Amino acid sequence: MALTNSDIVELTAWRRHLHARPEVSGEEKQTAQDVVRMLRSCAPDSVLTAMGGHGVAAVWESAAPGPTVMFRAELDALPIAELSDLPYRSTRPGKGHLCGHDGHMTILAGLARMIARSRPERGRVVVMFQPAEEDGSGAAAVIADPRFSQIAPDYAFALHNLPGVPLGKAALQPGPANCASVGLRIFLTGKTSHASVPEAGVSPSMALARLMPALTALGPGGDLVPGFRLATVTHARLGERAFGIAPGEAELLVTLRALTDADMADLEAQATQLARQEAEAAGLGLAISRHDAFDACENDPEATTHLARAIEAVGIPRAEFDLPMRASEDFGRFGQHARAAMVFLGAGERHPMLHNPDYDFPDALIAPAVAMFDRVRRDLTG
Known part of the structure; x- marks a missing residue:
């Protein structure tokens, strides 16, 4: 038929x-x-x-x-x-x-x-x-x-x-056949201040700047062989779009990808721990949420x-x-x-x-x- x-x-x-x-x-x-x-x-x-x-x-x-x-x-x-x-x-x-x-x-x-x-x-x-x-x-x-x-x-x-x-x-x-993946939204909160006195606030700028290459280093990509991991920064935002305000918050989106669910869980745990360490070192609040999770x-x-x-x-x-x-x-x-x-x-x-x-x-x-x-x-x- x-x-x-x-x-x-x-x-x-x-x-x-x-x-x-x-x-x-x-x-x-x-x-x-x-x-x-x-x-x-x-x-x-x-x-x-x-x-x-x-x-x-x-x-x-x-x-x-x-x-x-x-x-x-x-x-x-x-x-x-x-x-x-x-x-x-x-x-x-x-x-x-x-x-x-x-x-x-x-x-x-x-x-x-x-x-x-x-x-x-x-x-x-x-x-x-x-x-x-x-x-x-x-x-x-x-x-x-x-x-x-x-x-x-x-x-x-x-x-x-x-x-x-x-x-x-x-x-x-x-x-x-297909990799596991998950999107993490990392939200850092500090305190805004006047741009003329940035020391009066708590800026997430340096933590954001360090996180982007550090997260990428956790998943360098390469050939799709056992142990493959890839971390891709897909979006970053810092403070307000203004010249007079030192930033008090930052948002970072990163997509994590791995060949197996076990490797995915390990990569996500490492990324989460890295964000916590950066937030703590800079005196920032931290919120992490998961999105678009695929096994x-x-x-x-x-x-x-x-x-x-x-x-x-x-x-x-x-x-x-x-x-x-x-x-x-x-x-x-x-x-x-x-x-x-x-x-x-x-x-x-x-x-x-x-x-x-x-x-x-x-x-x-x-x-x-x-x-x-x-x-x-x-x-x-x-």
């Missing part, structure tokens, strides 16, 4: 409909409604809505025992203005589907059609539309939803398009084998691309509850990069990706 020409036309139109109506993390209400309407024609046995926010999960059951196999896509877009002249460009200022989640959702929509035409013979199949992937909060919220226990997947699969890799070629291997994403060997067999069976060529990636992916948390694997499909060597304002998902990936996932679920559930 394969998608028909009519399927491809309809799915492409649906993808472009989603593209024109992006919703960012935590705001995906209309997108979720579009998904639920799409699923009606695919006759799932149950549809769970509002999972972990606006998440949607459809379930197809069988009468025979077998594994629960879950396929996951993301609902959210980015808070980036789209710059294009596409007829289906974003209609929402400052927001755009510039990571391809509209395409990933469409692939699961195509898979849902295939499941409806050939239901599982054993076990069950779940298609999960996860909210809030971009800020790293969605998978944890879905898993924390009490109804997630009704799904309890044995296997979980996902994909991501990958610009820079030849169109349609697949990058896949067992082991680490490491690791491909389970057995789940990876199922994907590899499907890729070969449907004729998708393999890419010469080494994993893991420095970028993070919220799919990693599902790997703590199931045998999970993610495959990366090339979007084209010269395709605009992810999060670029002119990015658009390649519709040519829809049919082969549906065929790949459909083969995986047939191998596991009949």
Whole structure:
């Protein structure tokens, strides 16, 4: 079985409909409604809505025992203005589907059609539309939803398009796939004073100046080998934008990245301790908050084998691309509850990069990706 020409036309139109109506993390209400309407024609046995926010999960059951196999896509877009002249460009200022989640959702929509035409013979199949992937909060919220226990997947699969890799070629291997990361907001507070008498205040300027290179030194980057760590200062602010005021506060944002969750925890502890030491030495108040926290994403060997067999069976060529990636992916948390694997499909060597304002998902990936996932679920559930 394969998608028909009519399927491809309809799915492409649906993808472009989603593209024109992006919703960012935590705001995906209309997108979720579009998904639920799409699923009606695919006759799932149950549809769970509002999972972990606006998440949607459809379930197809069988009468025979077998594994629960879950396929996951993301609902959210980015808070980036789209710059294009596409007829289906974003209609929402400052927001755009510039990571391809509209395409990933469409692939699961195509898979849902295939499941409806050939239901599982054993076990069950779940298609999960996860909210809030971009800020790293969605998978944890879905898993924390009490109804997630009704799904309890044995296997979980996902994909991501990958610009820079030849169109349609697949990058896949067992082991680490994406780094863990977390954003730290370090807020230092002292006391303002008149710029003519800075000694009358407590300035965080020198602490801020020392922290930036010191934090960077904790994660120098380099090759993605065991022990890889990277600390990237992404924003710094000192005091007021004025000449007459010696600063009394400073803000520093740093993104920490590591190959494993254990290394991530150690790097975060070192960064936190460094900030505390600098604040204490300078007589400053300190507040640290965590944001955009992603666990490491690791491909389970057995789940990876199922994907590899499907890729070969449907004729998708393999890419010469080494994993893991420095970028993070919220799919990693599902790997703590199931045998999970993610495959990366090339979007084209010269395709605009992810999060670029002119990015658009390649519709040519829809049919082969549906065929790949459909083969995986047939191998596991009949």
